[in-house]
Amino acid sequence: MALPEWDGELTSVRYDRGTGAWFVIGVHSTRLGPASGGTRAMVYPSPGDAVADARRLAGAMTLKMAVAGLPMGGGKSVIALPAPRAELGEATWRRILEIHAANLELLGGNYTTGPDVGTCSADMDVLAGLTPHVFGRSVAAGGPGSSGPMTALGVFAAIRAGVAEAGFDGVDGLRVLVQGLGAVGADVARLAADAGAKLIVTDVDPARCAAVADELGAEVVGTGAVTTRECDVLVPCATGGLITAEVAETLPIAVVAGAANNLLADPYAAEVLRRRGIVHAPDFVANAGGAIHLVGREVLGWSADAVADRTRAIGDTLTGVFADARTHGTTTVTAAQDLAARTLTGEH
Numbered sequence: 001m002a003l004p005e006w007d008g009e010l011t012s013v014r015y016d017r018g019t020g021a022w023f024v025i026g027v028h029s030t031r032l033g034p035a036s037g038g039t040r041a042m043v044y045p046s047p048g049d050a051v052a053d054a055r056r057l058a059g060a061m062t063l064k065m066a067v068a069g070l071p072m073g074g075g076k077s078v079i080a081l082p083a084p085r086a087e088l089g090e091a092t093w094r095r096i097l098e099i100h101a102a103n104l105e106l107l108g109g110n111y112t113t114g115p116d117v118g119t120c121s122a123d124m125d126v127l128a129g130l131t132p133h134v135f136g137r138s139v140a141a142g143g144p145g146s147s148g149p150m151t152a153l154g155v156f157a158a159i160r161a162g163v164a165e166a167g168f169d170g171v172d173g174l175r176v177l178v179q180g181l182g183a184v185g186a187d188v189a190r191l192a193a194d195a196g197a198k199l200i201v202t203d204v205d206p207a208r209c210a211a212v213a214d215e216l217g218a219e220v221v222g223t224g225a226v227t228t229r230e231c232d233v234l235v236p237c238a239t240g241g242l243i244t245a246e247v248a249e250t251l252p253i254a255v256v257a258g259a260a261n262n263l264l265a266d267p268y269a270a271e272v273l274r275r276r277g278i279v280h281a282p283d284f285v286a287n288a289g290g291a292i293h294l295v296g297r298e299v300l301g302w303s304a305d306a307v308a309d310r311t312r313a314i315g316d317t318l319t320g321v322f323a324d325a326r327t328h329g330t331t332t333v334t335a336a337q338d339l340a341a342r343t344l345t346g347e348h
């Protein structure tokens, strides 16, 4: 596998013949503290794609931790599965977690993992029985539980900040389209509905979509409508890569703020959004609530209230990022990266 250059510190790659899985850990930076970032388990087109994803996501974790003011570095694990998890037997999945735990042990605490797409608190409970380098165990196992609700709270703070930057009075009466109604998106939808938004929802899982729509009185649209449906706020809470530069040229929205990591498929999309006057909350700022939850509870000993306060402060951080971007005529991504860089170099 030919690997391109990377500005991170370490990539570990292991293949296990028995399970057919590839295990990748990217440690992007330990400048602010031990690296941390979740474990993503899914099928990838090739092992090279898994390495690229782990590295990209690890880099985003460095930015996320720095902007959130957490004393942690950025890392990420990717397990490239031989088949979708639902098709793997319990014994194979258990073996995969055992190998992942052994890899975590080898890094000796320079990297701690948590849940991400394809893994959950119950998996962290299993890992925690094998290695201490794990965040996000279930409440039943003595951990802080799912980071979804705090990520949602932070995304909602980002929506409020974005709406204010766009010149609206508040969320009340705005058309808010939530894409992906999982652990994060469903809670964001609830917060938006409580604030009086006219809610529009979509999910590839029709049953999940119908349940949230019934609960909140939301309009349902097809998944393909997400980039063409006119609305005030687009809230991507599914997978990344939704907004290419081409899509950004025609998005009929005023604000985009969501949880999905790597929302922009193409860095130039940020410039298109800026030029079109669309307020864009960078994903690594907006979705930091989960990291604040896990690091706050498990490393810093914060109370649940302190975690919620710090998560709501994502809105203030974004207000500063929007102001910096306006002042310097840059994209909000550049403004947020500059904020992270100042933290990483100790200027902040």
Ligand SMILES: NC(=O)c1ccc[n+]([C@@H]2O[C@H](COP(=O)([O-])OP(=O)(O)OC[C@H]3O[C@@H](n4cnc5c(N)ncnc54)[C@H](O)[C@@H]3O)[C@@H](O)[C@H]2O)c1
Pocket (backbone or CB within 6 Å): 116, 117, 118, 147, 148, 151, 179, 180, 181, 182, 183, 184, 185, 202, 203, 204, 205, 208, 223, 237, 238, 239, 240, 259, 260, 261, 287, 288, 290, 291
């Ligand atoms: N959970 C967290 O604390 C957290 C923290 C930071 C970032 N994120 C990111 O936020 C996103 C959502 O996370 P989550 O924990 O809610 O995941 P989840 O798996 O619980 O939910 C994702 C939802 O999106 C739906 N979906 C997938 N593809 C879709 C598509 N093309 N169109 C519409 N719906 C689609 C799925 O059916 C599912 O309901 C992910 O990108 C994740 O990486 C999550």
